[in-house]
Amino acid sequence: MKTIKACLLVVAxxxxxxxxxxxxxxxLGKWEEFYVGNxxxxxxxxxxxxxxxxxxxxxLLEYEYATKKTRERKYWIDTLLNIGTPGGYKSFxxxxxxxxxxxxxxxxxxxxxxxxxxxRIN
Numbered sequence: 001m002k003t004i005k006a007c008l009l010v011v012a013x014x015x016x017x018x019x020x021x022x023x024x025x026x027x028l029g030k031w032e033e034f035y036v037g038n039x040x041x042x043x044x045x046x047x048x049x050x051x052x053x054x055x056x057x058x059x060l061l062e063y064e065y066a067t068k069k070t071r072e073r074k075y076w077i078d079t080l081l082n083i084g085t086p087g088g089y090k091s092f093x094x095x096x097x098x099x100x101x102x103x104x105x106x107x108x109x110x111x112x113x114x115x116x117x118x119x120r121i122n
Contacts, residue, residue: 006035023077035117042113051121053072080107 032048053061060073060083075083077095081104084094094106100120 004037013056023081027075027077027081027102028056029054029120030122031102031118032121033116033118035115037115040115049062052118078122 030053032051050064059077062071079091081095092107096103102118104116106114
């Protein structure tokens with residue numbers, strides 16, 4: 001009986017120690033896309049075209065490597081990751097996080113390639 005109580009106590013302590021990190025915190029930082037596809041196999045992207053830098057104040061900086069230009073956009077997370085250009089187009093994504101990898105599923109398009117995967121680069 002003491003062994004069972006001890007095991008339950010250990011399980012309870014370990015479970016309490018695990019705190020889930022909110023998506024608003026997980027997304028912060030700089031990311032590079034390494035895969036784009038539709039769920040079926042596609043070769044990984046060898047040379048990323050841009051990076052996305054999610055800042056804590058709901059600002060997304062998109063840096064394009066070829067032109068060395070940065071575009072500022074807004075983002076917010078409710079049930080979806082929302083990315084918008086002020087006065088313009090909005091995109092909606094379902095975001096999943098796996099350590100330093102993020103998977104985005106584009107929700108408001110009927111695109112051929114609607115799944116992208118990103119790696120944290122900082």
